[in-house]
Amino acid sequence: MKMKISDKGWKMISRLFQISLAIIGLAIVIFNDTFGKIEGGVEFIVLYFLILFITIAHWIFRQVKSIIRLKNEKERTELLHLKSQVNPHFFFNTLNNLYGLMDIDSQARTMVLKLSDMMRYSIYEGQKDWVTLKQELDYLKNYIELQEIRYHKKSDVQFKSEIENPNAKIMPLLFIILVENAFKHGLENLEKGAFIHIDLTEENNEVNFIIENNFEQRQSPDEEGIGLKNLKRRLELAYPKKHALAFDVETHNYKVQLSIKLK
Incomplete structure (x- = not known):
């Protein structure tokens, strides 16, 4: 540093x-x-x-x-x-699901493989100062695919990415907090019609991450938990005056935009 x-x-x-x-x-x-x-x-x-x-x-x-x-x-x-505080409870929750799936569902092997990749990334790559955008992208894809298997409900989950330089360096585990919140406050609590739309782009050494999801009116996704406080502090330390984080809350929709000017 x-x-x-x-x-x-x-x-x-x-x-x-x-x-x-x-x-x-x-x-x-x-x-x-x-x-x-x-x-x-x-x-x-x-x-x-x-x-x-x-x-x-x-x-x-x-x-x-x-x-x-x-x-x-x-x-x-x-x-x-x-x-080190980035939601380790997710791994335990997924492992609990694995116990119920292993003997009755062929998807168990897929979940084990993806979870293994995620744990390896979190433990080894997650402690590094910087990783490539491609590594971070693969991690997010594994997480989303695991969650779709886990919930067993019809939903509209879209993840679009357009990256100019996949080897561009970025601090690891920045986007996962926002993705976890979208599943936790949105898809997890909605019986039907749940959607999560994610758009990750990188151009001219600038990353733009947009995630939008719907939620039940009784939920309070705008309440700042430890995850968002964690994210804001990490951004302040790693990208001072080089990032922008904005939240847009409507009646049933929640949208977050994060822009980072890479070093």
Whole structure:
């Protein structure tokens, strides 16, 4: 993770330099009165304060570098912690379904294979800083196919993707929160007519993800749970000022749009 200096950090550096220059200026006046009339005194004053200035500047740089390093380490630790919280209960719920399907349904093998791929991705790839868009896309497809098998109800689930550069790098497990919410608040609670439409595009190093689903009126999909808080915080840390997340709630429809300018 690269070192970044915030506006507050630059103000702190500027203030330290101002204070240092003020101290040096005052000391020059005092030293000039003392040594200015001595032969070679001016050269001594210049050399002394040049060394003093370099020493102070070096100290300030080391202090700022240390502060930024600690801040970046804190953000990295927080990101890893947030990624580790990405809905592990889904895996347990799916495993419970597998127990009921294994002896009576041939789809069990398909579910086991897809779940295995998802767990591998979540455990190994999900802990990395970056993955390719293709890897993230495959993960989402596996999740959606598993959910369609799991619910056994007629629904309209569409997932469209158009990616210019499948090897473009992105932080893993960003979209899954939004997809999980669509199934949880929509398809899971609707008896019939449920739909989930997903559109993922990437062009000119910018990703646009749109997901829309319907829900029952008594549901409250706009309530922000831990998953959305998790997502917002990860976006703030990984893509500061390079993302946009918007929610649109109508009578029975819920729509989320996420745009990310890739690094």
